[in-house]
Amino acid sequence: MPVPARIPSWAWVTGLTVGAVAAVAVLAVQADQGPHPSPTAARPESSASASARPTPKETAPAVVPDGSGTGRRIVYSLGQKRVWLVDASDATRRTFAVWPGTVSPDPGTYTVSSRNEATTGSDGVRIEHIVYFTAKSGVSIAFSNAVDGSSPPPASGTQTGGVRMRKADGTALWTFGSVGTTVVVVN
Known part of the structure; x- marks a missing residue:
């Protein structure tokens, strides 16, 4: 009985490569036929930084809420979970968009009272660009971002006053929110 010829390894590698390229081409054609993001959805709204990424629901610039005052200010909407x-x-x-802590400030007008470049949050996460503006029930309330850029995990019975945001947004708020800057909290 004759022994079957052995196929060289280069032939196997070539065959697998051709198959993989064909599979990627098929997937690329299918993706090209699917929905495409509009230019508005692809860029962060009213953003000073091209590195900020909008969330999937952000398709048009959000309008500053009525009743948030006038002039230079930081506006924080509790209901929209958003800062301007x-x-x-x-x-x-x-x-x-922001991720609020478990303790929310009451609607009203505040001022940035102090700032801290970096610390560990009450949830144990390393945070930076902390901009304090009020306290409630003994909990300091401040804007901040996680050093690693992550969103906070759900709180487990811990009272937290950190209003977290993406790293690029935290940097922008840190630059904008000097001590004395007005902070308006709306529903």
């Missing part, structure tokens, strides 16, 4: 950085001419310089 508004300049002296009432133009939005940046807006972004």
